Amino acid sequence: MKTERKPHLIKKLADMKCQRVDGPVVPGMEVATEAEHLLSEPKSEHVSVDRVLCFGKENLEKHLKMEDFFSCALDYSWRINCGGVHGQGGDDLKLEVLDGLLDEVDEVDDIQATHDLSGACEGFQLDIEFPEKFSLSDCAPHEGSNLRNLSSQSHTPGFSGSSSSAGGISESSTTTVRESNSNNGVLEKMVSCDLHHTFKSKFGCQTPVTDTICSTIEHMQSFDESDDDEKPLVSFILSTKSVKSSVEMTKGGGALLRQKRLRKPTSRYIEEFSRNSTTSGKNKRLKVGSQGDLPQVASEPQQQRGCPKKIVPKLELESDCELSASESEDDQKRSKRSKMACDRRKHQRMWTLAEVIKLVDGIAQFGVGKWTDIKRLLFASSAYRTPVDLRDKWRNLLRSSSAHKHNRRELQCETKPKHAVRPLPMPVVCRIHELATIHPYPMARGPKKPSDRHVPSSKQPRTTEVAPFHSHGRNSLRNKHH
DNA sequence: ATTAGGG
DNA sequence: CCCTAAT
Structure with missing residues (x-):
């Protein structure tokens, strides 16, 4: 696995870079300023930020802050994609949550579409300013059931699956990172360039990106297990998603205007969406799969859901999607790809x-x-x-x-x-x-086999509301002889 | 379209 | 979770 991963990344990165080559690379001063600002002032001061920055520092000393910044951003992306660099349950949990939230996106689709991405983007800027208020201002058509159970649902320690698998996943993740580290010379360069460019041309708000993600995650974590309070989460999802979409747009659309970039993504998005629903109208879940498109690079080489590890988050899925996204140049290829890889498997959602x-x-x-x-x-x-x-x-x-x-x-x-x-x-x-x-x-x-010895009277007592009889006699005469 | 069962 | 067989 290790060995496979590396080439993968490089290839992807190379692709990205290629696509971007034609475009003008203008390192704006504003960007630098903002980046600097971000670096010097880890506003969200969440562990994530800290770690990311540290990580970058180690190998990027020789580079400009700008590059630092973007590299960091990338690293961060990786973290998200790979399921967390750190083995601690906290991070894993976080990621799980994030995954779950991303998953939620499909439910919010209509809403998002209605509101248009531009709105979402604005919303996401707002998020930065009023992170604590969830700033539903722009993208929250939902009735305010805002912070409902936020605390009522005490953070469940995680379910049987999470705890055991945490170790495994974290392990592999770490490996991944280490490798990317060693290749930093190459990767970093490309990454910096690409991301740099992408962000630069795509957003007027590069800085916020990272920031938003951080705060978003932060909040997500808080929401954590809340189960039917998906609504409040929506806003974050939207914001995050908008970012993703925009980035992807850059890759695919290429020559799209800056101003309209915020809205244009929608078309592509919709395209994806419709294509998907057409392809797999039957499976509602699949929708999620193809939609979830992360701009980041992924490393997990597909694990198949049958994987022994209980947690097989969407990392894979996202990676797939990302892949298809980056290759959006040839529709053929892409559709094939998405059809092939993205199609099946719904995200694994932790049961709260x-x-x-x-x-x-x-x-x-x-x-x-x-x-x-x-x-x-x-x-x-x-x-x-x-x-x-x-x-x-x-x-x-x-x-x-x-x-x-x-x-x-x-x-x-x-x-x-x-x-x-x-x-x-x-x-x-x-x-x-x-x-x-x-x-x-x-x-x-x-x-x-509890029935072997003593279970004679257990059934009879309370058959009142449980409706013990079903149309299909499956229960009574279940003999499995095909 | 639902449910059971197996992977 | 995903898929298939049986209703």
């Missing part, structure tokens, strides 16, 4: 505690087979989470809950240092258990 609870609630109300109902009533606000997802989640919950019961006292000794795979609060687990016993869930029964 709230969601789990809701799910359990729903199951309690409607019964175990009624995924669509549950989805409609309890997850209406979340476009992701298809009924199937709900079912899957339930399945997992069952498994984990049974594991809880089983491991409870037995395997405590084997708890490895980072084996905190159990963020599920007791009450929830209990409920799951109840439901599990109440509802006959065929598949879970097999491997679970």
Whole structure:
């Protein structure tokens, strides 16, 4: 993997550069000033900024501040794409959240389209000025359910998946970075140029870019697990997205005017969108995949969702998209690419505690087979989470809950240092258990084997609301003999 | 169109 | 999560 990554990057970068060659490269003074400003004053002073800057400093001393700045920006991008350079849970979590948020974009599509990107861009500038207010001013057609559960949903420590996979991912990420580091001579040069140019020509607000991202992430983190409060997040997404779109525009459109660049992206965006929906009208999820286009460079060489690691965030997906985006020159190629790579896999969204609870609630109300109902009533606000997802989640919950019961006292000794795979609060687990016993869930029964010895009376007690009978006799006679 | 089950 | 088979 390592070896593959490097060439990848270089190639991409080279591509980018090529496309950009024709354009005039005018390092404006304003830019320099702003960049300097940013550097000297880590306004958002979030870890991210700090680290990024530090990272750049190490190898860029000999370069101008400008280059520093852009390199940093790139690095930052990488961080986002690669799933975090740092192995700490915090960062991972952050990234996950970011991913999730980006994911959300698809839900906001209409809105965004309606409002036009120009609006979004302005909004994103505003964000910088009033980061604390989310400045929905421009791009928030949503009723203000602003900071609703912000705090009510205590940061869930992360779910079973996140904790265990954190290590793996961070590891690979680190590797990646190190490599890019060694190649800095080349990469940096190109990157600086390209980014520099891109930003320069695209935005009048280069500085804000980084800044925005930082603050955005910051906020995202705060929102973190909030589940149906996607609305407030929208604004950030929009702002971030607008940036991305614009950048991509630069690549593809090339000769577009500066002034209209803010709006033009829309067309391309729409194009992408429509193409997508046409191609995969059936799969709503896919929409996300092709839309999520990050201007940054990615390194992950595709991992396939079947990957053992539980967390296989959209890094890949984004990288794919990015790839296709950079090659936007040949439509053929691109469409093929996007079709091929971008198409499948929906982003992996972490299940929040709230969601789990809701799910359990729903199951309690409607019964175990009624995924669509549950989805409609309890997850209406979340476009992701298809009924199937709900079912899957339930399945997992069952498994984990049974594991809880089983491991409870037995395997405590084997708890490895980072084996905190159990963020599920007791009450929830209990409920799951109840439901599990109440509802006959065929598949879970097999491997679970709690029914072997003593489970005679568990079903009968509360069959009132759970509607134990389904049209499909799947439950009762589930013999798997194809 | 939904659901179950497997990967 | 994604895909396929069965309803």
